[in-house]
Amino acid sequence: MKDKITLRTALTSDMPAIYAFVKELAIYEKAEEQLITSIPYYIETFQNKLWNAFVAEHNTNIVATTIFYPVFSTWKGKILYLEDFVVQQDLRRKGIGKILFDHLLKYAQDNDYNGMRWQVLDWNEPAINFYKTYESKMEMDWINCQLIF
Numbered sequence: 753m754k755d756k757i758t759l760r761t762a763l764t765s766d767m768p769a770i771y772a773f774v775k776e777l778a779i780y781e782k783a784e785e786q787l788i789t790s791i792p793y794y795i796e797t798f799q800n801k802l803w804n805a806f807v808a809e810h811n812t813n814i815v816a817t818t819i820f821y822p823v824f825s826t827w828k829g830k831i832l833y834l835e836d837f838v839v840q841q842d843l844r845r846k847g848i849g850k851i852l853f854d855h856l857l858k859y860a861q862d863n864d865y866n867g868m869r870w871q872v873l874d875w876n877e878p879a880i881n882f883y884k885t886y887e888s889k890m891e892m893d894w895i896n897c898q899l900i901f
């Protein structure tokens with residue numbers, strides 16, 4: 753990239769942009785109908801500190817985000833859960849994701865997390881290959897379970 757990427761903690765005013773990235777991700781994952789949240793909901797839950805986010809800016813435009821929150825593992829202790837990690841589609845493979853992911857890793861280490869967890873769809877080869885560059889452990893023996901109310 754010719755111009756500098758700036759990283760910062762998200763602000764309430766960033767919620768429309770962050771929501772747009774999540775919607776873009778839902779479309780990419782062929783699951784747009786599962787997106788049931790809204791921008792007002794994002795604002796409320798962000799202000800109530802249920803989650804946090806970093807954004808990457810290029811020329812004052814938000815071009816990527818990580819959405820994360822702390823979780824507790826009875827075996828590992830304090831873990832950072834990466835809920836979503838999205839780079840604007842036309843800017844992928846330009847190093848922005850690496851800059852943002854490295855920033856999140858440093859945040860986790862600086863804040864005494866014992867590790868980081870996330871999920872990736874088994875067909876998302878670009879993401880899997882990206883995570884493999886970090887020598888992350890891919891756990892194929894666990895089954896994801898959920899209840900949505």
